[in-house]
Amino acid sequence: MAETFIIGLDYGSESARGVLINTASGQQIASHTHAYRHGIMTQALPGGSPLPRGWALQNAADYIEAATEILSQLGDGREIEGIGLGFTASSPMPTTANGTPLSQLFAEDPHAYVKLWKHGAAQKYADDINAHGGSYLKNFGGKVSGEWLLAKAVQIAKEAPGTWDATDRFIESGDWLVWQLSGVESRSLGFAAYKAQYSEADGYPKDVLDGLEDRLSLPHPVGTCAGYLTDDWRLRTGIKGKAAIAVSVIDSHVVLPAVGAVDDGCLVGALGTSAAYLLLSEGFHPLPTGIEGVAYNGSMRDLWCYESGQASFGDMLAWFIKNFPRAATIDESFRLYNTEAAALVPGENRLVALDWWNGNRVPLADSRLSGIIMGLSMDTTAVGIYRALMESLCFGARSIVDLFEAGKIAVNRMLMTSGLAQNNPLLVQIMSDVMNRPIDVPEIANPTAVGAAIHGAVAGGVVSSYEEGAARFGAKSYAHFVPDENNVAIYETLYQLYREMSQSVRARASMHILSEMPAAEHHSTVTSQVQ
């Protein structure tokens, strides 16, 4: 019997990555990365037309080029059982009824292109939606983001009504790529629920924009087989076999089965520049105040998945290193600070910080808030401050876990992924001490692409469940951190001080005043004269 494989595709902001996994051994055989030809377009269209400030577009043709390259490299001549993909979200595009991107027809129209997740120019339409918001906002804390599909649809309709008229389908790029690969428009419940506020009970929101629902289509739970790789793509890539195509998944969610997060109570934190937390739950609980969103069947099958996060995380430590370097390189400064911070005992720095360097995302959703360091003295050291920043990030994470628990949503296991979880064991140890819980850090290469491959395995029937997929293709080992009981009580005390700072209405009012200070218009002068 011939060897068979699954492929996972991870479409990120700058490039796409694919992995090839042997279905029998579960081993990653190969991976391949392809950068998008046009990258993220913020200044101009491919033809040179300039873009307004705040725009961020992509070219759908780049996705096809990447898929052709990656699938050929990994799949040529191989028996592929299933293909899954994770994709940035919300990154929607307008197409014709047969899926032709409008950018292919109207190359000089900026509204014809993919509006990448970070496209910020639709925020005012989100504000309008929120001002008149309906019951479809109840699972999203009463508001949509300007990064989401609804606001981007309204932006096209208001700013380019002709383009909107020419739009038969308004579709997430991940769903569009599945359509291209399989020949079937089969949307993902993940994109629909989290980014277009679809629910199985009520469908898409009715009153946001006339004609919007006609341009969408009903979505399917994750793991659904959208169809099979088309003959055209088989010719183009040399792929053989069944090649079932799974519906697409939001990139930050697709990692879950790869790290073993497939059941009730799993909390997965992605500790990157910012931090994102996903919590899986079998039962539904109303969204706790401040938690950002929840949907069913959009991340893992038969589970609710709650979304939350911290606006600052690794970027706060990078801010410190950049402003207060200790060595010629960033890496060496990080190394020195981490080594010395690890030699401090909790509480020894006699500091407590509030981690709002980018404002607060959960629970206040207020970008005008800012950070605090308290306890500064002549004995305070740079490394003491650095450690206080790390600790404050962990306090911020704990305050999110506290919100979940206050909402009766159990957290049974904690998994931390991404750069800082991999590279900064001190940070994870502090988080374990602050949480007073064990934390697992999965040891696996290309976890996002592997997660996508597991979705492909489920869609292709290679495995009968995500649990089986996780066991066969996911992380095989974990770095295991356990709380140090000497530290738990001290961090409990410090966390209460953090809570007080974070709950001070007066401090927030002061931060608002600081955020509204006039920008520099003139330069102050020192006026001194001898009498």
Added chain:
Amino acid sequence: MAETFIIGLDYGSESARGVLINTASGQQIASHTHAYRHGIMTQALPGGSPLPRGWALQNAADYIEAATEILSQLGDGREIEGIGLGFTASSPMPTTANGTPLSQLFAEDPHAYVKLWKHGAAQKYADDINAHGGSYLKNFGGKVSGEWLLAKAVQIAKEAPGTWDATDRFIESGDWLVWQLSGVESRSLGFAAYKAQYSEADGYPKDVLDGLEDRLSLPHPVGTCAGYLTDDWRLRTGIKGKAAIAVSVIDSHVVLPAVGAVDDGCLVGALGTSAAYLLLSEGFHPLPTGIEGVAYNGSMRDLWCYESGQASFGDMLAWFIKNFPRAATIDESFRLYNTEAAALVPGENRLVALDWWNGNRVPLADSRLSGIIMGLSMDTTAVGIYRALMESLCFGARSIVDLFEAGKIAVNRMLMTSGLAQNNPLLVQIMSDVMNRPIDVPEIANPTAVGAAIHGAVAGGVVSSYEEGAARFGAKSYAHFVPDENNVAIYETLYQLYREMSQSVRARASMHILSEMPAAEHHSTVTSQVQ
């Protein structure tokens, strides 16, 4: 007619300095500095006997050596009209009835030496005094400091009763040196009032220590002529002329006439490592809560002088430079930070800090408090923080001025002296903007010694008043800083945020908890293992 001169002596912690001034021209002719042979003794006596922790002693013989050297260098063969001196305080010593220091008789007894102002081992006796304190504390906020004479007297009586029995006179070193030079025990009202809680109405405190009053003697207003240089000293130094000796003055007060602070409403700030503020008032006003002390005739003649200060000042900026250097040398780092900070507009850093790096002295007298920085964001820069620290020092200074004004004690003119006032025009400009008042920085060399010389001129009848002394011998020019009206409103807003932070009872409680965090006893370990 022969040229005549006055001499001022400035006895500091490490050395003494003298200046010679021509009475006709008012010019400084010469200056001379002499370091004390034994410096500050904190580890051991001259014979090698070790000292307990917290002790700080000096050897009276060093003062004589310095006076001999300086007066000879400046006065030999010259007609000296008057000599004045400023001295650290409280730095008392025990002597026999004829003024022989007990250290000359009992060289191995640590209690026989001068207890320098910073000697900290008498604090517990201050606590005892404060617990039973009487009405003599009313002009000192209800408490004495462990650095003051009363506590140091009790320390000797309790810890070395034999030494106390041998003590006929317990006397400030400044008063003792006047006694040596003039042959007359003529104490200063400044030392007696501020450091031994003497008042003209009630005398010295009665109930602090049996026999204390017998070892003191009645003090005299500043500017009083204690006597004339003895024949012995004339032989030793070559000094000719009248050589009236003024009663001694506290070193931080003696500067007043040299900078022109001789009348009602003058506020003089000494901006050094910490900051000290003296405010002169013709009328008496009850001590505002938090202001540290007030006395009459102890600093300037016929004026009340209120004492106040900030526990951190220049040391806070030095802390920043030391921990976050920008260049190979401290000086170059300061230069870079100051240059870049001067290019920022007020409010541009969007920060506000609380300057309690050494705790708060006025109005809370609480060393367990600590500093805060609020408003930190990804846009915050190192220089923005540096400027925020400067601004917080100025807010702290304003909060003291506000206390004076709330107590109906008018501030009519502001003078800033010492290192930072001379070297950091940006800081003085910010202070002017924060206060919304003009500030003068006197341009004069050796101001403390010049102030002492003016006291000598008053005592010797060279001038008929301090006003005349200041006009003839004091500062002739001032750097004049005026508030920039563009900045005043912004700093008013920021100052209100500072006030809120400083008044937060919750923040203080948090700082107390931080101050009580356990010191390092063990080193935390990162416990990670692969499952």
